[in-house]
Amino acid sequence: MKTQRWFTPWLLLGPALVWLLVFNLWPAINTVVLAFTNAKPLGGGSFTGVANFERMLNDDQLVYALVNSIVYMLVCLPLLLFLPLLLAVLLEKKLPGITFFRTAFYTPVIASAVVVALIWTWLLEDRGLVNGLAQQLGFLTEPLPFLSGRWLLLFSAISLTVWKGLGYYMIIYLSALGNVSRQLHEAAAVDGAGPIRRFWSVTVPGVRTTMLLVSVLVTVSALRVFTELFVLTNGTGGPGGRTMSLVMLIQMYSRGFTGHLGYASALSLLLFVITVGPMLLLLRLNRKAA
Amino acid sequence: MRTRLAGLALSSAVLTAVAGCGLSDADTSDDQVDITGEIKGTVTLQTWALKPKFTDYMQGVIDGFEEKYPGTTVKWLDQPGDGYPEKVLSQAASNELPDVTNLPPEFALPLAEQGLLLDVDQADDKLREEYVAGAVASYEYAGQTGVYGYPWYLNTDVNYWNTELLSQYGLDETKLPTTIEELVAQARIVKEESDGKVHLLSRMPSVEDLTQAGVDILSPDGKEFVFNTPEAVAVLDTYRDAFAEGLLPRNVLTDAYLGNMELFKKQQVAWTTGGGNSINTIKVDNPSLAEKIIASPAIGTPPLYTQGLSVAKGSDNLSTAVALARWVTSAENQAAFAEVVPGIFPSTVASAQDPQFSESDGTNAGDAKKIAFTSLAEAEALKPVIVDQAMTDFINQQFSLAISGEITSQEALDKAVEKCNELLNN
Numbered sequence: 099m100k101t102q103r104w105f106t107p108w109l110l111l112g113p114a115l116v117w118l119l120v121f122n123l124w125p126a127i128n129t130v131v132l133a134f135t136n137a138k139p140l141g142g143g144s145f146t147g148v149a150n151f152e153r154m155l156n157d158d159q160l161v162y163a164l165v166n167s168i169v170y171m172l173v174c175l176p177l178l179l180f181l182p183l184l185l186a187v188l189l190e191k192k193l194p195g196i197t198f199f200r201t202a203f204y205t206p207v208i209a210s211a212v213v214v215a216l217i218w219t220w221l222l223e224d225r226g227l228v229n230g231l232a233q234q235l236g237f238l239t240e241p242l243p244f245l246s247g248r249w250l251l252l253f254s255a256i257s258l259t260v261w262k263g264l265g266y267y268m269i270i271y272l273s274a275l276g277n278v279s280r281q282l283h284e285a286a287a288v289d290g291a292g293p294i295r296r297f298w299s300v301t302v303p304g305v306r307t308t309m310l311l312v313s314v315l316v317t318v319s320a321l322r323v324f325t326e327l328f329v330l331t332n333g334t335g336g337p338g339g340r341t342m343s344l345v346m347l348i349q350m351y352s353r354g355f356t357g358h359l360g361y362a363s364a365l366s367l368l369l370f371v372i373t374v375g376p377m378l379l380l381l382r383l384n385r386k387a388a
Numbered sequence: 389m390r391t392r393l394a395g396l397a398l399s400s401a402v403l404t405a406v407a408g409c410g411l412s413d414a415d416t417s418d419d420q421v422d423i424t425g426e427i428k429g430t431v432t433l434q435t436w437a438l439k440p441k442f443t444d445y446m447q448g449v450i451d452g453f454e455e456k457y458p459g460t461t462v463k464w465l466d467q468p469g470d471g472y473p474e475k476v477l478s479q480a481a482s483n484e485l486p487d488v489t490n491l492p493p494e495f496a497l498p499l500a501e502q503g504l505l506l507d508v509d510q511a512d513d514k515l516r517e518e519y520v521a522g523a524v525a526s527y528e529y530a531g532q533t534g535v536y537g538y539p540w541y542l543n544t545d546v547n548y549w550n551t552e553l554l555s556q557y558g559l560d561e562t563k564l565p566t567t568i569e570e571l572v573a574q575a576r577i578v579k580e581e582s583d584g585k586v587h588l589l590s591r592m593p594s595v596e597d598l599t600q601a602g603v604d605i606l607s608p609d610g611k612e613f614v615f616n617t618p619e620a621v622a623v624l625d626t627y628r629d630a631f632a633e634g635l636l637p638r639n640v641l642t643d644a645y646l647g648n649m650e651l652f653k654k655q656q657v658a659w660t661t662g663g664g665n666s667i668n669t670i671k672v673d674n675p676s677l678a679e680k681i682i683a684s685p686a687i688g689t690p691p692l693y694t695q696g697l698s699v700a701k702g703s704d705n706l707s708t709a710v711a712l713a714r715w716v717t718s719a720e721n722q723a724a725f726a727e728v729v730p731g732i733f734p735s736t737v738a739s740a741q742d743p744q745f746s747e748s749d750g751t752n753a754g755d756a757k758k759i760a761f762t763s764l765a766e767a768e769a770l771k772p773v774i775v776d777q778a779m780t781d782f783i784n785q786q787f788s789l790a791i792s793g794e795i796t797s798q799e800a801l802d803k804a805v806e807k808c809n810e811l812l813n814n
Contacts, residue, residue, distance in 0.1 A: 339785035
């Protein structure tokens with residue numbers, strides 16, 4: 099008996115398609131349209147051509163936000179590409195109690211980003227644990243401005259991202275390491291390769307596809323960083339707003355009853371372009387390497 | 389073919405988006421409204437985070453209204469504290485604004501600009517007679533004719549001092565500073581005596597400080613920001629010099645508004661500002677500190693914080709909606725509300741002599757309440773409502789750069805004025 103109809107696949111796809119259209123495609127198109135207007139949350143606006151994009155050229159804050167987002171990405175990428183891999187290699191060993199360490203390293207991932215960032219704020223403030231300990235032990239005479247110096251603030255946020263991301267990417271690598279042939283390792287060992295040599299010549303090529311995936315994930319999330327910087331700077335973007343990320347800048351212009359949706363949408367388009375760029379580059383590099 | 393179809397679909401979507409994003413002029417027509425109809429039928433009242441703490445009070449007010457006007461039914465919607473602006477925005481955008489809505493002046497402004505709110509001045513002859521002038525003025529906007537809300541409850545800031553820290557670090561609680569200059573001078577003593585461990589001053593200047601110093605934020609016609617004056621430079625320079633001297637904690641550069649209150653609760657600073665009920669709030673977090681606090685009037689012009697009820701112009705039952713807004717904001721209902729919520733004050737003229745507010749019970753919290761209530765007579769909205777969130781953020785960022793010494797005060801003010809004008813005229 100034939101029970102399948104031509105529309106069966108569409109029925110099954112329907113909910114997902116509707117979701118995609120309403121919550122992904124429609125907002126994306128609307129963002130493109132709004133970028134060419136001076137729209138506000140109420141009352142729309144009028145078309146302003148490329149005025150919002152011209153405004154970007156004279157926006158000092160945008161320069162700072164772009165530099166911060168790019169530095170964030172450039173520092174996070176290597177750290178979150180290799181540290182979780184090294185951690186996964188260590189935790190892959192079948193030792194007694196290893197499950198405890200795997201769980202411990204994963205715990206920051208399931209903790210709320212806001213809560214974690216608040217804890218870090220308490221640790222890093224002038225009278226916080228880090229400065230207090232360093233002064234007690236005689237390493238510092240004055241507290242370091244972790245939360246009020248532009249670059250220290252940025253690197254504090256990067257440390258938080260790396261600490262929180264370690265466990266997540268470690269789990270991805272752990273599953274990938276399971277597919278790396280043990281025989282290759284053994285053969286390399288027989289040929290006299292030490293642990294470091296085996297890591298570079300066997301492990302890394304074995305998880306290269308996963309490394310690409312991790313690179314893309316890290317790049318995108320680093321360029322779109324928000325929570326860490328927002329919480330560590332109490333939403334102010336640091337002294338003079340010079341530690342804002344691009345997403346924070348978008349948020350600054352878009353929120354509220356009189357949000358400047360046109361300019362915020364133009365900034366969103368810029369973020370989209372600079373996020374897609376590195377992703378395409380990474381994919382191209384991988385294809386070449388393959 | 390597939391490409392053409394995709395192109396067609398995309399073009400349609402873009403066109404629909406253009407139509408949908410509301411790129412048309414708003415209805416700001418100034419039609420006469422008739423509110424003389426019979427008071428009956430169903431109206432919706434929207435409040436902001438009053439449940440469950442004040443459910444009994446509000447339900448009592450609503451029951452009283454339905455009793456006074458038989459044949460009326462009030463549907464009460466209470467929205468959670470978080471996401472209220474977004475909720476009101478979505479209601480306004482979909483033309484589903486409740487008949488009566490709790491809107492502070494800055495929320496009411498964009499709705500009034502879109503012609504969504506009733507001009508209650510036009511609709512109600514007794515408005516200016518029954519409500520205090522400053523509160524009514526909060527709902528009047530430059531470039532708009534009318535008043536777009538009934539003032540509900542008011543608040544202001546007073547100074548709070550930690551007497552233990554004051555005496556410990558060489559200050560006299562009977563000679564509290566009354567000007568910024570005196571405050572800075574006393575902050576210097578605290579810093580020196582405590583070896584920098586405790587501060588007196590712990591907040592950044594803001595737009596409100598400029599207003600207090602007599603600086604005009606906007607031009608008289610409200611169309612241009614003009615606060616980059618020598619007087620404003622002097623205000624920033626005072627803070628800049630104080631910061632350079634170490635009279636403010638370094639983290640003040642990135643602190644959010646309540647930063648000084650938090651430091652005060654931790655007893656890291658000896659002065660903060662807060663509403664008339666702050667001692668009771670502090671008592672919850674730090675009971676031993678609450679006993680050591682004394683209050684004094686705000687330095688300069690006290691700020692006025694207003695909450696109000698606006699009536700939707702598109703309401704199907706305007707007469708009843710206006711009657712409900714008047715009922716909720718009446719002197720007796722406001723006085724009862726202020727009893728339930730210590731620290732807020734009625735906006736009605738009739739409440740001015742109410743001993744519940746004008747007399748202290750002798751406690752430090754009672755003194756603070758009395759000072760706050762007395763201050764309301766001269767309190768003003770110090771930040772024009774047209775200064776939106778993006779402008780405020782930018783101004784604070786520029787002030788932060790000036791205070792830290794990265795740019796001059798004049799440069800910071802010039803940049804802030806330029807950006808605010810750009811955002812205003814966009």
